Amino acid sequence: MVAGQVPVSGSIATMLSLRPPHISLSPPWRRRARLHGVPASRCVSTVAPAANPETAAASPASLSFPILVNGCTGKMGVSVAEAAASRGLHLVPVSFSSRERLDKTVQIGDTSIEIYGPSAREDVLSSVVDEFPDVVVVDYTAPDSVNSNAELYCKLGVPFVMGTTGGDRQLLYKSVQDSNNYALISPQMGKQVVAFLATMEIMAEQFPGAFSGYRLEVLESHQAGKLDISGTAKAVIACFKKLGVSYDMDRIVKIRDPEQQLEMVGVPEEHIEGHAFHLYHLTSPDDSVSFEFQHNVCGRSIYAEGSVDAAIFLYRKVQSEDPKRIYDMFDVLREGNMR
CATH class of the missing domain: 3.40.50.720 (NAD(P)-binding Rossmann-like Domain)
Known part of the structure; x- marks a missing residue:
């Protein structure tokens, strides 16, 4: 089995099946892959817009x-x-x-x-x-x-x-x-992802125990060359623990196999060698309530x-x-x- 590969019938399928089938995860006008029949959010272009010459002088990069x-x-x-x-x-x-x-x-x-x-x-x-x-x-x-x-x-x-x-x-x-x-x-240099992490930390600090009893499933997918488990995932999990969730880091579903990334995770083929997909799914003890947090990055x-x-x-x-x-x-x- 390829390093980082997990069985299709294992925790990935179980985790993704938790999503209610009627919920659309991205706007209908956006091209999407499918996760076991469920629409999956896709990346948008990571090309930065052209700099505005009128504001360039005020940029901190002018030094x-x-x-x-x-x-x-x-x-x-x-x-x-x-x-x-x-x-x-x-x-x-x-x-x-x-x-x-x-x-x-x-x-x-x-x-x-x-x-x-x-x-x-x-x-x-x-x-x-x-x-x-x-x-x-x-x-x-x-x-x-x-x-x-x-x-x-x-x-x-x-x-x-x-x-x-x-x-x-x-x-x-x-x-x-x-x-x-x-x-x-910093384990994470993407500014918008860091802002999400900051939001998680604020929530964990101000509302400790808010998710007590909830079950957490975590999936992270990166290019095959990334050897370690996502530091971002670890940081988010630490926040969920403060919020009352019990979780063993060994349960993180770590995807490094390109075939699984294409077919199950929905990574665009052109970004198989450079992406960072994260999915966190919480379910209440009686299975009547679920929350999902997701952030996907294509490119570097x-x-x-x-x-x-x-x-x-x-x-x-x-x-x-x-x-x-x-x-x-x-x-x-x-x-x-x-x-």
């Missing part, structure tokens, strides 16, 4: 500073680098790979980014800091690189945005705290743009010598100076 995108061997890193370049930031022409012997460059606009292996990280990053003392790093590498990369950033005093999920998160925060470095750490632009906003936010905090040193995307949203 420029050096940004090093670590992880340009992956699609997410490339997307962030492209977004940074389009926003007028200065791309530092280096990035790192988890593989030692890698002789390649990645072309982002007019910038050729040279890829270095793990053994060269400290020497190269030290040179970057010497040349660009106000550099900000954005990390989209791999879960097993999170802590070693963070320790290096903290050792050299380099502010960083950690967009990579996984790793030892407690150790990650401790590394930043002990070094007094600046960092923005929402995360790339959010990551650039996070880097701009962090740069401003460093320049102002803000006493707070560790931030998240909630802080970026509260600031309100995003593109």
